[in-house]
Amino acid sequence: xxxxxxxxxxxxxxxxxxxxxxxxxxxxxxxxxxxxxxxxxxxxxxxxxxxxxxxxxxxxxxxxxxxxxxxxxxxxxxxxxxxxxxxxxxxxxxxxxxxxxxxxxxxxxxxxxxxx
Amino acid sequence: xxxxxxxxxxxxxxxxxxxxxxxxxxxxxxxxxxxxxxxxxxxxxxxxxxxxxxxxxxxxxxxxxxxxxxxxxxxxxxxxxxxxxxxxxxxxxxxxxxxxxxxxxxxxxxxx
Numbered sequence: 001x002x003x004x005x006x007x008x009x010x011x012x013x014x015x016x017x018x019x020x021x022x023x024x025x026x027x028x029x030x031x032x033x034x035x036x037x038x039x040x041x042x043x044x045x046x047x048x049x050x051x052x053x054x055x056x057x058x059x060x061x062x063x064x065x066x067x068x069x070x071x072x073x074x075x076x077x078x079x080x081x082x083x084x085x086x087x088x089x090x091x092x093x094x095x096x097x098x099x100x101x102x103x104x105x106x107x108x109x110x111x112x113x114x115x116x
Numbered sequence: 117x118x119x120x121x122x123x124x125x126x127x128x129x130x131x132x133x134x135x136x137x138x139x140x141x142x143x144x145x146x147x148x149x150x151x152x153x154x155x156x157x158x159x160x161x162x163x164x165x166x167x168x169x170x171x172x173x174x175x176x177x178x179x180x181x182x183x184x185x186x187x188x189x190x191x192x193x194x195x196x197x198x199x200x201x202x203x204x205x206x207x208x209x210x211x212x213x214x215x216x217x218x219x220x221x222x223x224x225x226x227x228x
Contacts, residue, residue, distance in 0.1 A: 004159070031214050040125070042205060042220035043160070050214065058215070090159055094214065104150045104207070105216065107159030 002026050006091050006108035013081040013115045021076040021111050023091030031094045032074035033058075033105065034066065036087040043090065049074055081115045088112050119143045120208050122219035130227050135193040137222050139206035142187065146208040150216065151180060151191050154203045163204070164191070193224075201226045 004025045013019055023032065033048040045058030047066040055066045063085060065077045074093075078085060089112075092105035121140045129135045139149075147168045152160035166173040166180045166189070173180050179192045193200055203223050207216040 033215075035218075040220060042120075042122075043207075043218035045215060045217075048215060092159075104152075104162050104165065105160075107152075107161070109157070109159045 004091055004093055004106050004108035006089075006111050008111060009109070010112050011114070013078075013113065015081060015083060015115060017081050018077070018079050019081065019113075020078075021089055021091075021113075023074045023076070023093075023108060025072055025074075025091075025093040025106070027093060027095075027106065028071070029093035029095055029106070030071075032068065033092045033094075034064070034074065034076045035090045035092065036060065037090060037110075038087050046076065046089075081113075083115045086113060086115045117142075118220070119146075120206060120217050120219040122204075122206060122222045124222050125220070126223040126225070128225045128227055129196045131198060132195045135191075135196045135200065135224055135226070137191040137193075137204050137206075137224065139189045139191075139219050140187060141189075141208055143208070143210070143217070144187070145210040146217075147211040148209045149180070149182060149189050150207045150209075151178075152205045152207060152218075154205065154221070160205055196226045198226050198228055200224060 007022045034046040035043040049068040052071040067075045091108040094105045150165040151163040153163045154160040164178045182189045203221045205221045206219045
């Protein structure tokens with residue numbers, strides 16, 4: 001099915017370990033985003049990209065890095081995981097929030113990360 | 117600073133009745149508003165949106181109302197069905213800005 005695919009779906013890390021979350025979309029969307037969801041905090045933007053080769057910081061970028069080497073992929077890296085990064089991570093993509101009859105973002109199904 | 121607020125963490129409604137979910141915002145630059153629905157272990161999915169040039173948008177059982185002067189929007193679901201039980205997020209964006217700012221979510225439970 002077309003859409004946004006996130007891998008892995010679950011992961012447990014030890015404090016200080018590193019990992020990369022992969023997001024892939026097959027809708028030829030220009031824009032891609034990484035959000036984290038925490039209880040009582042809603043969805044908060046970590047980093048985003050407005051096109052291949054571009055990245056920008058969102059609301060909560062500290063401790064994360066991203067890369068968009070190919071249009072269809074957006075990678076989120078944790079260089080040294082901390083317990084505060086325990087969360088559910090969602091990737092999303094869009095043509096533009098402002099186009100036509102607009103569906104906003106298409107989200108992946110999420111990655112549940114636990115840092116112990 | 118929470119620019120988009122959903123003050124009710126949870127809401128329970130009898131099947132067949134109207135569900136009203138509320139959302140307030142503080143940023144006067146927000147120009148476009150959306151509602152997303154989220155089931156457990158799934159990503160949010162788009163439900164309905166409204167531009168600031170309108171005060172109402174309807175799609176089947178779902179209607180979104182926007183009161184710009186009060187910086188308030190609401191989602192009405194009529195009639196409510198068991199499949200509507202989910203977490204609902206409102207979101208907003210500024211003119212020409214692709215980033216969405218999300219609220220904290222309201223968990224809606226429809227009681228059969």
